[in-house]
Amino acid sequence: MSICADDYVVIEPGDPVVAHAFVSTGKLSSGSVDRLGLDRNEIPDYQGALDRGEKFVLGLDTIAPGRLVPELEVVAVIVPEVGSLDKPQVTSMAAPQTMRHFAPSTVIQQSTHGRDSLRVMAQISRAVPGFRLGLTTDDQLNAAAVREVIESVRSR
Amino acid sequence: MSGWRVGPTVLPRDRPPSGINNQSAALDDSAAEAFVAAMFDHHLEAERRTGVVGRRSMIAGRRLELRSAGPSMLEALAGPLEHLPTADGEPNQLTVSLFDTTSSGVEPPPWPLALPEIVPGTRPLFRFQDDARYVTIDPVRGWTQVIDCDRSAAVFHLVTWGVVSSMLRRSGSRGPALSWSARVGPANRRSRSAARSRA
Numbered sequence: 001m002s003i004c005a006d007d008y009v010v011i012e013p014g015d016p017v018v019a020h021a022f023v024s025t026g027k028l029s030s031g032s033v034d035r036l037g038l039d040r041n042e043i044p045d046y047q048g049a050l051d052r053g054e055k056f057v058l059g060l061d062t063i064a065p066g067r068l069v070p071e072l073e074v075v076a077v078i079v080p081e082v083g084s085l086d087k088p089q090v091t092s093m094a095a096p097q098t099m100r101h102f103a104p105s106t107v108i109q110q111s112t113h114g115r116d117s118l119r120v121m122a123q124i125s126r127a128v129p130g131f132r133l134g135l136t137t138d139d140q141l142n143a144a145a146v147r148e149v150i151e152s153v154r155s156r
Numbered sequence: 157m158s159g160w161r162v163g164p165t166v167l168p169r170d171r172p173p174s175g176i177n178n179q180s181a182a183l184d185d186s187a188a189e190a191f192v193a194a195m196f197d198h199h200l201e202a203e204r205r206t207g208v209v210g211r212r213s214m215i216a217g218r219r220l221e222l223r224s225a226g227p228s229m230l231e232a233l234a235g236p237l238e239h240l241p242t243a244d245g246e247p248n249q250l251t252v253s254l255f256d257t258t259s260s261g262v263e264p265p266p267w268p269l270a271l272p273e274i275v276p277g278t279r280p281l282f283r284f285q286d287d288a289r290y291v292t293i294d295p296v297r298g299w300t301q302v303i304d305c306d307r308s309a310a311v312f313h314l315v316t317w318g319v320v321s322s323m324l325r326r327s328g329s330r331g332p333a334l335s336w337s338a339r340v341g342p343a344n345r346r347s348r349s350a351a352r353s354r355a
Contacts, residue, residue: 010216020216023236059235068239071216 001147002069006060013123017074026063027055035139036063075153077102077130078146088145089134095122098130129153160188162269163283183284187268192289194265195302199225199253199311202260212243218250219243225255225262228317251309258316264300271295 006026009019030050033040040046043056060068079093079101093101103121110117131149135142162183202225209230212221220243224230233254257263271282271293279296290303298315 012216018216021239022215024239025236070239070241 001067001143002072003060003064003067004069004072011074011120011124013120013127015127017124017127018071019074020071021068024060024068025057026060027057028063029055038063074124074128076128076149077124078133078149079130080133080135080142083135085134085136088136088142090145090149091132091134093130093132095125095130099125101130101132160185160284160286163285165272165280165282183269188284188286188289188291191265191268192291192302192304195300195311195313196253196304196309198262198264198313199255202226202255202262203253205262206255206260211237212248213237213240214243215240219246219248221248221251223251223253225253226259228259229254229256229314232317249308253309253311254314255311256314256317264313267293267300 004019004021005023008022010022012018012020028036028038033043033046033056038058042062043058046056049056077098079098099121103118106121107117133142133145133149160183203223206226208223208225209227210221210223211230211234212219214220222230222233222237224233255262269282269284274280274295279294282293282295284291288305290301290305292301294300300313301310302312303310
């Protein structure tokens with residue numbers, strides 16, 4: 001699976017909607033460092049950052065070599081729900097429901113055109129299907145569920 | 157009348173208590189105008205003193221230039237942007253200018269409003285804006301950002317770049333690994349005191 005960000009992307013509305021990579025870094029907690037099986041000795045100032053209660057910023061190429069791409073087509077919005085289900089649970093969401101999940105936190109972080117951002121997010125919510133994904137504690141199962149959603153959307 | 161207004165104070169979600177604090181301060185239009193103009197002027201003064209280092213990149217088909225007064229800030233920021241293609245020779249569509257007081261000796265202009273008291277343990281972001289200009293102040297970490305949409309330009313000031321430690325290193329075939337962590341250092345504590353004294 002290719003990635004173009006850990007968190008923030010530049011979204012270009014249109015047909016298709018495109019997500020553009022910006023910074024090539026990702027932010028990890030100590031828990032996510034462990035889950036990804038990264039060598040703590042490879043992470044600069046690991047203990048220092050841990051002591052300060054901070055996250056670690058690593059190059060995405062370190063975490064997923066060769067997976068970073070400059071842009072990706074947005075085919076779906078998937079809203080994860082942290083949980084401990086036996087298996088991942090995928091349910092469809094209507095556009096307004098989808099937008100309610102990602103618009104508030106996005107707009108509040110915008111120091112500029114919140115209204116324009118809202119319009120773009122409304123377009124995205126209408127342009128691509130939205131799903132709620134109930135998670136298990138098994139990262140492999142969760143990742144497989146994301147792949148299945150993407151494949152099912154693409155095959156429509 | 158340009159219609160400057162104070163936005164809600166935002167508390168980052170990792171800094172309790174989370175949410176929006178609607179405390180707002182009075183803001184004079186002419187003071188806000190002068191502050192925005194001065195931020196760009198002070199960056200130019202910093203560039204004059206330290207020299208300018210620039211990096212032009214393409215992102216989402218747009219030409220972005222990061223300009224730094226002195227090399228330190230841009231060197232640390234360049235790693236995460238290395239994957240972006242270099243912009244062609246056409247004019248920039250967004251220019252972001254960076255300067256810090258420690259390396260340039262240039263102070264930012266005084267804030268145009270008295271900030272409310274900062275609750276210990278929080279890191280509020282104070283905002284004010286008109287229809288095209290947006291200002292964000294983080295008095296705890298000591299940075300100020302001005303975005304001017306009409307000029308397609310932004311300027312970012314940090315009290316001291318020393319509060320951000322960066323390490324860019326090669327780790328064999330795994331490619332560049334960059335880590336930075338922001339620390340509240342002496343300059344930030346000065347900034348926090350300054351915020352209180354201005355309040």
